[in-house]
Amino acid sequence: MNQVKVSPKFQVVIPRAIRKSLGLEPGQKIQVIQYEDRIELIPVKPIKQTRGFLKGIETTVEREPDRV
Numbered sequence: 001m002n003q004v005k006v007s008p009k010f011q012v013v014i015p016r017a018i019r020k021s022l023g024l025e026p027g028q029k030i031q032v033i034q035y036e037d038r039i040e041l042i043p044v045k046p047i048k049q050t051r052g053f054l055k056g057i058e059t060t061v062e063r064e065p066d067r068v
Helices: 016-022
Strands: 030-035 038-043
Touching: none
Parallel strands: none
Antiparallel strands: 030 038
16 A cells, blocks of 8 residues: 655655556646545546447436336
8 A cells, every 4th residue: 555645735746656557647637536534536537538438338227107
């Protein structure tokens, strides 16, 4: 498990192994979310890069008889 230290300016350095595995680049935006008692960092990807990520997902939805 990696640990990072918060600087006096509240900055952290993402460990190299994690940066490489996620393909993070300098200047890339990351979304920061507080979830209960933790912080989650989610890389923001360009919309063109997300094209097709739902390919193969089940799209049929069972509907009530009075709905068409």
